[in-house]
Amino acid sequence: MGGGAQANTIVNPASELGMCAPNDEIIVVGGYTNTELLAHTPAPCDDPARCGVHVLRQCGVTGRLTHLSTNAIGPNVAFIVRSPTNPSILYASTERIDDEGEIITLRLTPDFRLVEETRIKAGGRSTCYLNFNASREWMMAVNYWDARVSMVKLGKDGRPDIEAGQDPRSVLQQPGADYVDRTKPTREEHWKFRQRWPHSHCCVTEPYAGLVHFVVDLGLDKVFTYRVNSKTGTLVPKGSTRLPPGKGPRHLVFHPSVRSAYLVNELDSTVSVFKVNIPEEWTTPHQWDSGACREDGCEEPGAVLELAQCLSSLPESEQGKTMISPQGIWKAASHSSEIRMHPDGRYFAVGNRGHDSIALYSVDQSDGTIALVDIVKSGGECPRNFNWTCGGKFLVVGNQNTNCMATMSFDEASGALKIVHKAAGVTSPNYVYAIPARELPSLISNADEFGGAEQWVNAGKWYPAKSVFLV
Numbered sequence: 268m269g270g271g272a273q274a275n276t277i278v279n280p281a282s283e284l285g286m287c288a289p290n291d292e293i294i295v296v297g298g299y300t301n302t303e304l305l306a307h308t309p310a311p312c313d314d315p316a317r318c319g320v321h322v323l324r325q326c327g328v329t330g331r332l333t334h335l336s337t338n339a340i341g342p343n344v345a346f347i348v349r350s351p352t353n354p355s356i357l358y359a360s361t362e363r364i365d366d367e368g369e370i371i372t373l374r375l376t377p378d379f380r381l382v383e384e385t386r387i388k389a390g391g392r393s394t395c396y397l398n399f400n401a402s403r404e405w406m407m408a409v410n411y412w413d414a415r416v417s418m419v420k421l422g423k424d425g426r427p428d429i430e431a432g433q434d435p436r437s438v439l440q441q442p443g444a445d446y447v448d449r450t451k452p453t454r455e456e457h458w459k460f461r462q463r464w465p466h467s468h469c470c471v472t473e474p475y476a477g478l479v480h481f482v483v484d485l486g487l488d489k490v491f492t493y494r495v496n497s498k499t500g501t502l503v504p505k506g507s508t509r510l511p512p513g514k515g516p517r518h519l520v521f522h523p524s525v526r527s528a529y530l531v532n533e534l535d536s537t538v539s540v541f542k543v544n545i546p547e548e549w550t551t552p553h554q555w556d557s558g559a560c561r562e563d564g565c566e567e568p569g570a571v572l573e574l575a576q577c578l579s580s581l582p583e584s585e586q587g588k589t590m591i592s593p594q595g596i597w598k599a600a601s602h603s604s605e606i607r608m609h610p611d612g613r614y615f616a617v618g619n620r621g622h623d624s625i626a627l628y629s630v631d632q633s634d635g636t637i638a639l640v641d642i643v644k645s646g647g648e649c650p651r652n653f654n655w656t657c658g659g660k661f662l663v664v665g666n667q668n669t670n671c672m673a674t675m676s677f678d679e680a681s682g683a684l685k686i687v688h689k690a691a692g693v694t695s696p697n698y699v700y701a702i703p704a705r706e707l708p709s710l711i712s713n714a715d716e717f718g719g720a721e722q723w724v725n726a727g728k729w730y731p732a733k734s735v736f737l738v
Contacts, residue, residue: 290327368394390417527635646673665696
């Protein structure tokens with residue numbers, strides 16, 4: 268299906284600075300540093316000097332990417348998010364199956380390096396997702412390998428309110444996940460049997476009341492629902508939704524206004540569309556225990572997540588294809604990865620690892636149903652993660668196994684995605700987090716050394732002289 272020309276011309280960054288600076292984006296990209304510690308098998312990082320967490324600048328006019336720094340932070344930073352209460356700090360999680368993952372607090376310096384402030388245990392292995400409760404007092408850390416969701420108390424400054432080395436305040440483990448503790452499975456077993464035990468993959472909050480949290484579990488084919496008791500820092504179960512066996516749900520997004528949710532299913536490369544029916548008693552402030560727990564099948568009328576549609580993210584010619592992996596495992600030829608809602612809620616994108624493409628869907632604004640618009644090549648191999656930037660003008664894709672980023676322009680009128688720039692040299696990109704450059708004054712630490720952050724950014728001084736433009 269669609270594609271587009273690639274713009275790889277070397278451009279003098281200084282010549283672009285004047286026209287680009289007001290609309291630029293700062294993009295922080297997580298990268299794997301030690302693939303031997305992972306549950307899966309990405310291409311290894313063969314040059315330690317180029318492995319870690321990358322900071323890039325994107326031109327808001329052309330979409331071109333410039334490398335600002337690579338920071339030796341790890342192992343295997345796999346999720347990045349800005350603090351909702353302290354804009355000067357970022358949180359990052361680490362993925363490893365041999366030991367507990369960690370949550371790292373980072374700050375950005377005036378020369379666009381990332382500096383580690385704190386590091387605490389995450390309460391589980393292969394920490395892949397972070398989220399916050401409504402009061403922003405608690406961080407929820409999702410751990411894939413042993414299906415644990417842990418609760419970390421946050422201080423008034425947004426930093427974890429526990430001493431380094433201490434455990435999170437509470438940890439919830441999905442039923443059956445004690446298999447990891449009892450049998451100590453290898454990652455080879457995981458490759459062969461993706462659903463032998465639970466694998467929690469994300470925790471997402473519905474946007475309507477902001478009080479109900481949905482934990483997606485790939486191993487159990489379930490979506491669990493919780494409230495957070497902000498006094499005790501515990502997750503209070505409200506129920507779960509059963510999916511058809513073998514789908515392997517991965518990530519969930521909600522429409523910002525229509526009561527619909529969209530779930531990307533990794534193992535069969537589909538997107539499930541749900542009508543959202545959250546019981547009113549579940550959203551009563553401070554009534555964590557109100558309303559009985561319920562378990563629904565997604566096809567049951569009135570289910571919390573009631574199935575409305577299920578579409579493939581692959582072209583018809585690619586659906587159902589299988590392959591033998593380099594490890595000798597029979598598996599699907601392609602697996603879905605990320606799902607990202609466009610800022611205006613009219614479209615969302617899904618990644619296909621194996622087919623190496625991005626599927627774009629339009630969303631009906633009256634009932635939330637979807638239609639496939641196009642499937643375009645991602646500009647590299649294994650598009651593990653991506654994000655909309657510059658208000659939805661671009662989609663920036665991290666192609667994990669070819670160590671490159673691709674910028675796609677997006678036409679909101681037609682829904683057309685087209686590659687306009689590719690950037691090599693970003694090693695093992697696995698997560699893409701974007702921050703508008705106009706927010707640099709609140710993000711950068713110690714900018715007063717440069718005469719005040721706002722004046723410094725507006726004068727264009729934020730552009731480091733030693734930056735290397737990527738082609």
